[in-house]
Amino acid sequence: MEDTGGKVYRLGVMGGTFDPIHYGHLVAAETARIEFRLRQVLFVPTGNPPHKQEKKISPGELRFEMVRRAVADNPNFSLSRLEIERQGPSYTIDTLRILRKDHPESDLYFITGTDALREIFFWHEAAEILKLTNFVAVSRPGYEARDFLEQARKEHPEAQGRISLLEVPALAISSTDVRARVGRGQSIRYLLPEAVRRFIEEKALYRMT
Ligand code: ATP
Numbered sequence: 001m002e003d004t005g006g007k008v009y010r011l012g013v014m015g016g017t018f019d020p021i022h023y024g025h026l027v028a029a030e031t032a033r034i035e036f037r038l039r040q041v042l043f044v045p046t047g048n049p050p051h052k053q054e055k056k057i058s059p060g061e062l063r064f065e066m067v068r069r070a071v072a073d074n075p076n077f078s079l080s081r082l083e084i085e086r087q088g089p090s091y092t093i094d095t096l097r098i099l100r101k102d103h104p105e106s107d108l109y110f111i112t113g114t115d116a117l118r119e120i121f122f123w124h125e126a127a128e129i130l131k132l133t134n135f136v137a138v139s140r141p142g143y144e145a146r147d148f149l150e151q152a153r154k155e156h157p158e159a160q161g162r163i164s165l166l167e168v169p170a171l172a173i174s175s176t177d178v179r180a181r182v183g184r185g186q187s188i189r190y191l192l193p194e195a196v197r198r199f200i201e202e203k204a205l206y207r208m209t
């Protein structure tokens, strides 16, 4: 994959709602970090995501705290308040522009699952996004991406050399499923870090979903 400019370091960016964060996110970030020699992976919990506006999502501060607990023991993981502090809808393009300014020494590698990869071409200012960052699309059970990517590369020349597929250990875990389990009173142990599970219990999150 080509670099955005052949800079010294590589910064991974893992965007997500993280409602809640789970091992699918963490194994994706860790595998991408190693395979792409990323110095850091920065987790960026979304504020008020434009495509999820109609859905009820937990307050940013609670989602942020769960991510904080989940990444605390990994010196190569960090997290950002950029999006949760922004008023109104947060667009990835704005976040990437800020990150480019804040990290002039690093090329950016945006990590998404293969489900989210299908959406990036519809994101606000998609062509601009592809100029600012590389994409690492990590495999996610149920979302095959190879054919889609081949097609997308033909239709979107700006995607050439910008998107890589990465096989990661398959974890069929989703935040939606975690919330549903809590709602049904089922166990979520071993689907996410214990510190996050305890936080969900303490704050009585997802009981009514
Ligand atoms: P929800 O069910 O609420 O949509 P989610 O589990 O999909 O939650 P998100 O916060 O929407 O989590 O996802 C953030 C990013 O992590 C996305 O790019 C998504 O594709 C990726 N991702 C989430 N779960 C997995 C998984 N199990 N394996 C690989 N990638 C994942």
Ligand code: MG
Residues within 6 Å of the ligand: none
């Ligand atoms: Mg999702």
